[in-house]
Amino acid sequence: MKASNEIQPTLSQVQNKNGASYNPDKFVDDLEGLQNEIPQGETEFQFEREKEPAEAQLEDVFEPPRRTHWVMTTFLMISYLVGVGVLSLPSAFVSLGWVPGVLLLTGIVFITTVTGLYMWKLHMKYPHIRSYGAMYYHFFGRAGQIIGGTLTYLMFFGIMTADFLTAALSWKSLFQGHHVCVTVWFVIPFVVALVVGQLRSLHGISWVAFVGALCIFLPIVMTCSRVPELSKGAHAYTTIAGDSFVNGVIAMTDIVFAFAGHLIFYEFMAEMKEVRDFPKALIVSQLVGFVFCMFTAAFVYVYLGNTSILQSPVTLSLPHDTLRDAINVILIIHVTAPSVMGGNVLTRAVQRWLQCWGRRKFEDNSLPQRVSFFFWSLLVYGAGFLVACAIPFFNELIGLLAALVGSSNSFGMPAIMYLIQFRKSTSWWNWILALSCIAIGYSLLGIGSYAGVYTIIQAVGDHGTPFSCDRVI
Numbered sequence: 001m002k003a004s005n006e007i008q009p010t011l012s013q014v015q016n017k018n019g020a021s022y023n024p025d026k027f028v029d030d031l032e033g034l035q036n037e038i039p040q041g042e043t044e045f046q047f048e049r050e051k052e053p054a055e056a057q058l059e060d061v062f063e064p065p066r067r068t069h070w071v072m073t074t075f076l077m078i079s080y081l082v083g084v085g086v087l088s089l090p091s092a093f094v095s096l097g098w099v100p101g102v103l104l105l106t107g108i109v110f111i112t113t114v115t116g117l118y119m120w121k122l123h124m125k126y127p128h129i130r131s132y133g134a135m136y137y138h139f140f141g142r143a144g145q146i147i148g149g150t151l152t153y154l155m156f157f158g159i160m161t162a163d164f165l166t167a168a169l170s171w172k173s174l175f176q177g178h179h180v181c182v183t184v185w186f187v188i189p190f191v192v193a194l195v196v197g198q199l200r201s202l203h204g205i206s207w208v209a210f211v212g213a214l215c216i217f218l219p220i221v222m223t224c225s226r227v228p229e230l231s232k233g234a235h236a237y238t239t240i241a242g243d244s245f246v247n248g249v250i251a252m253t254d255i256v257f258a259f260a261g262h263l264i265f266y267e268f269m270a271e272m273k274e275v276r277d278f279p280k281a282l283i284v285s286q287l288v289g290f291v292f293c294m295f296t297a298a299f300v301y302v303y304l305g306n307t308s309i310l311q312s313p314v315t316l317s318l319p320h321d322t323l324r325d326a327i328n329v330i331l332i333i334h335v336t337a338p339s340v341m342g343g344n345v346l347t348r349a350v351q352r353w354l355q356c357w358g359r360r361k362f363e364d365n366s367l368p369q370r371v372s373f374f375f376w377s378l379l380v381y382g383a384g385f386l387v388a389c390a391i392p393f394f395n396e397l398i399g400l401l402a403a404l405v406g407s408s409n410s411f412g413m414p415a416i417m418y419l420i421q422f423r424k425s426t427s428w429w430n431w432i433l434a435l436s437c438i439a440i441g442y443s444l445l446g447i448g449s450y451a452g453v454y455t456i457i458q459a460v461g462d463h464g465t466p467f468s469c470d471r472v473i
Contacts, residue, residue, distance in 0.1 A: 079212035190385040
């Protein structure tokens with residue numbers, strides 16, 4: 001291992017399938033003069049050069065190598081973005097009405113696609129940067145890294161813990177009528193995530209994400225198949241616009257943060273075999289998510305809109321029968337994928353920060369290294385389990401965190417970083433588009449924070465006490 005001042009942080013010089021090769025000198029130039037020195041806070045990892053031959057590949061030996069095909073990246077993105085939140089969108093349409101609901105959902109998908117492309121262009125410019133925290137450091141220094149990185153990893157933790165809550169709710173619904181302590185339903189997703197979480201890369205988790213993606217589409221189809229039957233005699237009706245500002249704002253946040261998954265995009269790109277294919281994965285995943293979200297929201301809203309039958313999520317509207325039990329089982333399988341993805345990113349970050357007895361080379365599969373990774377993953381998933389049990393209104397709390405972090409990382413900050421980097425070369429219309437993303441992102445931050453605080457105030461005292469067997473989830 002060479003000293004840090006003797007190592008250059010560049011991409012591996014490898015041949016791709018078309019015969020083209022990455023030019024390390026090009027990426028060294030992109031570091032703005034840091035030819036022989038690693039900006040440690042920026043990269044947060046080290047590089048090692050193989051001794052012979054002279055043109056051997058230069059790669060980060062402490063992080064997962066670039067192996068993932070863009071198709072599998074698509075499933076990773078679908079599984080992380082299109083979660084159980086899609087089943088709450090019909091209730092959002094009730095609060096918003098037809099016109100605001102359709103326009104908002106369409107506009108959010110367009111904007112998140114644009115900001116995702118901004119992030120891709122930044123990663124192509126600085127391929128050695130593998131996380132949002134490192135990108136914050138590059139543009140805003142140590143203070144930016146501390147604030148932005150901390151909030152980003154808190155969001156990872158919040159989403160992982162919210163998935164534990166969703167799984168616990170599904171287990172409770174599955175065994176409704178049986179008196180089982182609620183804490184038991186949190187133990188099961190914690191143990192499952194810990195076991196599956198021993199896959200140490202997002203590439204390894206991609207097949208779990210493939211199953212997870214199927215397990216969100218199936219409940220949508222199964223639920224919608226029962227909706228026309230439920231609507232008989234319900235006297236459902238739709239409206240052009242909602243009639244309550246507060247309920248409309250809360251519903252808007254449900255739609256906004258259904259597509260606010262950009263915090264993990266840099267980790268996805270960092271493991272792709274061909275980073276240039278990321279736009280394919282982004283556009284396909286956004287289109288698939290848009291189609292399923294719009295279909296679910298519109299279809300259920302037409303049949304059950306403004307009736308007491310419609311609940312959030314819509315699966316709670318179904319009677320307790322075999323179909324509902326099957327949907328709960330499938331949802332339990334689905335939430336395993338996003339919880340493990342967030343847990344994987346967190347585990348590697350915590351291990352990088354806190355392991356004082358030496359760094360782990362990623363390809364080292366020895367027993368001590370596996371035990372070490374298990375220890376850190378136990379710490380991460382165990383913390384999620386304890387927080388899920390200790391904060392009865394955590395589901396509402398994650399809504400506030402999503403407003404503070406999701407709107408910035410998914411809408412505003414990618415556009416800000418893009419303009420800082422490409423301000424001299426971008427076109428005037430792209431300036432207008434980027435500035436619009438910034439304005440919308442931070443407007444959503446303010447509005448979403450208001451909705452988050454309001455829902456927390458309403459929820460305090462309604463869920464029971466921490467670690468209570470009779471707690472409401």
